[in-house]
Amino acid sequence: MIFPRIAFLDVDGTLIDSGEVIADSTIEAVQTARANGHLVYLCTGRASVEIYAKIRDIGFDGAISAGGGFAEIGDELVISRTMPEEAVARMVDFYDESGYDFYLQAFAELYPSPGVRGRFASYLQDDQARRGETRTDLESVTGEHEHPALKAFADVRPLSFTGIAKSVFLAGDLSAFDRVTAALSGDFHVITGTIPHMGKGSGEVTLGGVNKGSTILQLLDKLGLDASRAIGVGDSNNDIEMLQVCGVGIAMGNATDAVKAHADEVTTSVLDDGVWNAFRRHGLI
CATH class of the missing domain: 3.40.50.1000 (HAD superfamily/HAD-like)
Known part of the structure; x- marks a missing residue:
């Protein structure tokens, strides 16, 4: 059995x-x-x-x-x-004041700040040499000529403050993670970025305990x-x-x-x- x-x-x-x-x-x-x-x-x-x-x-x-x-x-x-609306507003206000790019994750939607698409496009361009070394006998999961993330990050529209579970902040400034942690860690769970190509100071934020x-x-x-x-x-x-x-x-x-x-x-x-x-x-x- x-x-x-x-x-x-x-x-x-x-x-x-x-x-x-x-x-x-x-x-x-x-x-x-x-x-x-x-x-x-x-x-x-x-x-x-x-x-x-x-x-x-x-x-x-x-x-x-x-x-x-x-x-x-x-x-x-x-x-x-998901986060209470006031928590999302507090987080977004801090990002805006600090000049950090970011995107918010709802269940079926992404809400990017205007600079996110450019960051990702630069990564793809800079990454061409490494991608050339990737095994060509394997299939890409993107399955499209234009990377689907570029489409999603191009959709800059008014942010939603409801239904948001996580944010990703993007910065080349190495002090960014420390600054976000100091400002938000009391109520939020802040970790270093799992997408390092998006900036060495980047990170992810959920509610504390999530x-x-x-x-x-x-x-x-x-x-x-x-x-x-x-x-x-x-x-x-x-x-x-x-x-x-x-x-x-x-x-x-x-x-x-x-x-x-x-x-x-x-x-x-x-x-x-x-x-x-x-x-x-x-x-x-």
Whole structure:
């Protein structure tokens, strides 16, 4: 008899590499694990709208998005941990006063400040050399000639102060993270950026207590599963709480040293069969 496990997979640096390509073995691992009766969930800092169709089409049982702000079972939104309007206003006011670019994540919408698209476009341009080194036999999950993030970040419109679960602030100023932490950390959870190309001073902000790990525990309760049956796989700072609450926390081979320090074990890197090796080791495939 198979006693099902549940796996939570980060997206950037875990499911896909920084060039947004995915190893064939990763797709095979996810699909085989599910065929074997196990559950596989995405667990990402991306908003739901940033989980591109080619990622979802791999097949998952649900997703945690916006760094723990939302959780879906199948395509049903079952957990929403959004900020009070006054908290969003306070955060935005600070960004505006500091001159930082930022974007807000709702469940199905992004609200960028005017400079975000330019930052991302510059990254894509500067990254061409590295992308040329990315394995060309692997498929890109963006699936479009124009990167979908460029379209999303070009949609600058009045901000929403309702339904916001997370913000990402973008700055080249190394003191930006310290300044945001000093200004907001009393009520908010502030971590260093998991998208380093968007600026060395960048970071992510959720409400205090809202992170991937705490939302995993809420989701497991809804599913009637114990955390000891859970496997978390990630590579970035916003994955640390996930690795801590899951029965087995696995860091990718390309993870930061801080993430590896909180993991029970380390698998191989993202394009070196990291997810497949982790699933194989724990009997999901």
